[in-house]
Amino acid sequence: MKTNTPTAPTASTSLVRYDAARRALALCVRVDEVKRIRDANVAVQVYAKQAKDSELIKYATDIRLRAERRAGQLLAEMAKRGERAVRKNMKSQGATSKLADLGITKTQSSKWQGLARLPAETFEAKVTDAKARVEQAMTGHKHHLTRATRNDEWYTPASDLDLARQVLGGIDVTPASNDEAQKVAKAKIYYTKETNGLAHEWPGRVFMNPPYSHPLIDQFVDKLVTELDAGRTTQAIMVVNNSADTEWFEIASDACSAMCLTRGRVKFYRPGGDPEKGKGSPLQGQAYFYFGKHPEKFFEVFKERGTCWTPRRAKP
DSSP: OOOOOOOOOOHHHHHHHHHHHHHHHHHOOSHHHHHHHHHHHHHHHHHHHHHTOHHHHHHHHHHHHHHHHHHHHHHHHHHHTTOBOOSGGGGGGTOOBOTGGGTOOHHHHHHHHHHHHSOHHHHHHHHHHHHHHHHHHHTTOOOHHHHHHSSOOOBOOHHHHHHHHHHHSSOOEESSOOHHHHHHHOOSEEOOTTTOGGGSOOOEEEEEOOOOSTTHHHHHHHHHHHHHHHTSEEEEEEEEEOOTTSHHHHHHHHHOSEEEEESSOOOBBOTTSOTTTOOBOOSSOEEEEEESSOHHHHHHHHTTTEEEEOOOOOOO
């Protein structure tokens, strides 16, 4: 008797689908077509992770990046032809499509057009690196701080939280926190592992010290940028490892108004530790990102912590 029970894709069927997706991308002439392929492969990545299928997740990662690069090429071509509103005043100049109409955020557009500008050899190296990283994450290898510590419990010292309050004027949301850290952060709203900040909106002023393990750090950075693009988050400060070689760091750099590379390592404190004297230091330096309309205030306050500047963005 036949059943309708779904079966996991095999390596051979994954390869067939991969080749078909590559051909489909080559034929796409509209951004919405490419985005459908991209979104489908994001979903496949999630399934592959749950199924612990390392080959499938590598195929899906490969196609996702190629779709994002192709979308970036098409977006740039549309802007040149005057078919896309890349500035607020372009509607009056005959532009026919806004990013929102295409289901794309400003950050995604910028990132994807950046992929489109990469030389072919550089892009292929990026794809290879991304596939290696997702495979490492799936097989249990950790990057950066968590590779040595095996946990994400690093709490921001009270002195640095005070600096953040000076810039933001207060803290409304800490989306990656817990009961102990909240005693120092004193946010109006805080989310823990159990309440899952990724599942909620982040209204107002946000301070974020995200978990540094993969893929959580990628997810929290993407969520912050989404909340900023939607206008729900009005200002934000984020502290992370200085990991300029990662995709999430690039996304944060592109979206932020200012950043500070700390002089020395942040002295985080651990569960049960002293928030005033924090002793735990990760294996590398840290960076503070500021998102908002007052970078000059961030410079004024955070200059004591290290070197501050405003990222120079590439011209569209």
